[in-house]
Amino acid sequence: MNFDREFLTGSLGTVILALVGERPMYGYEMLQESQRRSGNRLLMKEGTLYPALHQMERAGLLAGEWRRGESGRARKYYRLTPKGRRQAQSKRRQWQAIAAAMRGILGDQHG
Amino acid sequence: MNFDREFLTGSLGTVILALVGERPMYGYEMLQESQRRSGNRLLMKEGTLYPALHQMERAGLLAGEWRRGESGRARKYYRLTPKGRRQAQSKRRQWQAIAAAMRGILGDQHG
DNA sequence: CCCTGATACTTTGTTGAACAAGGTAAACAG
DNA sequence: CTGTTTACCTTGTTCAACAAAGTATCAGGG
Numbered sequence: 001m002n003f004d005r006e007f008l009t010g011s012l013g014t015v016i017l018a019l020v021g022e023r024p025m026y027g028y029e030m031l032q033e034s035q036r037r038s039g040n041r042l043l044m045k046e047g048t049l050y051p052a053l054h055q056m057e058r059a060g061l062l063a064g065e066w067r068r069g070e071s072g073r074a075r076k077y078y079r080l081t082p083k084g085r086r087q088a089q090s091k092r093r094q095w096q097a098i099a100a101a102m103r104g105i106l107g108d109q110h111g
Numbered sequence: 112m113n114f115d116r117e118f119l120t121g122s123l124g125t126v127i128l129a130l131v132g133e134r135p136m137y138g139y140e141m142l143q144e145s146q147r148r149s150g151n152r153l154l155m156k157e158g159t160l161y162p163a164l165h166q167m168e169r170a171g172l173l174a175g176e177w178r179r180g181e182s183g184r185a186r187k188y189y190r191l192t193p194k195g196r197r198q199a200q201s202k203r204r205q206w207q208a209i210a211a212a213m214r215g216i217l218g219d220q221h222g
Numbered sequence: 223c224c225c226t227g228a229t230a231c232t233t234t235g236t237t238g239a240a241c242a243a244g245g246t247a248a249a250c251a252g
Numbered sequence: 253c254t255g256t257t258t259a260c261c262t263t264g265t266t267c268a269a270c271a272a273a274g275t276a277t278c279a280g281g282g
Contacts, residue, residue: 014213026231027230027231028231037216038211038213046232047233050232050233073276074230075231099210100149100150102149105126105153137259138259139258140259155240156242157259157260161261162262165261184247185260186260
């Protein structure tokens with residue numbers, strides 16, 4: 001399997017980039033959003049998400065900013081950097097290629 | 112990400128099960144078939160495929176049989192066991208769930 | 223006022239899928 | 253008899269995802 005070498009960071013990263021691409025979002029919110037939007041199919045784990053966010057911030061794809069709103073504890077909001085925006089597009093296209101490839105193999109089959 | 116714990120064996124395994132589900136096939140043929148059908152997008156590596164085949168045979172999903180045809184060297188043909196057939200269906204459904212989940216997150220976005 | 227549960231972020235240690243890179247060997251074309 | 257293609261196999265490495273645990277803040281109930 002190739003599709004870039006990091007298909008897993010790939011698929012998690014694709015989700016993160018897509019979510020943050022819509023509006024600034026904090027980690028815990030991403031967990032809930034991805035779960036809600038996927039119809040409870042996609043259950044990211046905290047131990048997977050947060051390290052990924054840190055790594056993507058280090059890699060210059062995301063920019064994080066602490067905010068403490070009127071209620072609750074402080075949240076770290078992430079937004080896309082320009083580099084992150086390019087990566088988001090690239091990842092989305094890659095996903096579409098994967099989906100197309102899988103259709104080519106699974107698609108023409110019964111049920 | 113969950114979708115079973117082994118999404119990677121998952122996606123490779125899904126491809127193998129789908130191919131062998133159509134007709135008995137040998138390893139090298141799977142490499143070419145998956146590449147051809149995916150429009151050169153899916154490039155499985157031998158070092159990934161063969162160990163996976165052995166593991167799936169040990170797990171009782173595939174049954175292998177050596178045949179030496181009229182030409183070329185001996186090939187090991189694999190076919191699905193009943194257990195493998197059930198697994199193939201399950202994996203295909205899982206893939207469709209993944210694709211649906213990703214559409215839920217990426218789908219409603221611009222190109 | 224404590225206690226629970228939800229929110230919110232973090233870290234450490236483990237697992238194992240995929241890969242890189244090598245090998246063996248038979249058939250065949252030049 | 254040499255190189256290429258076919259065909260299979262193996263060892264060692266990497267690193268994404270997970271499990272499991274911890275820290276801290278806030279809300280609501282008893």
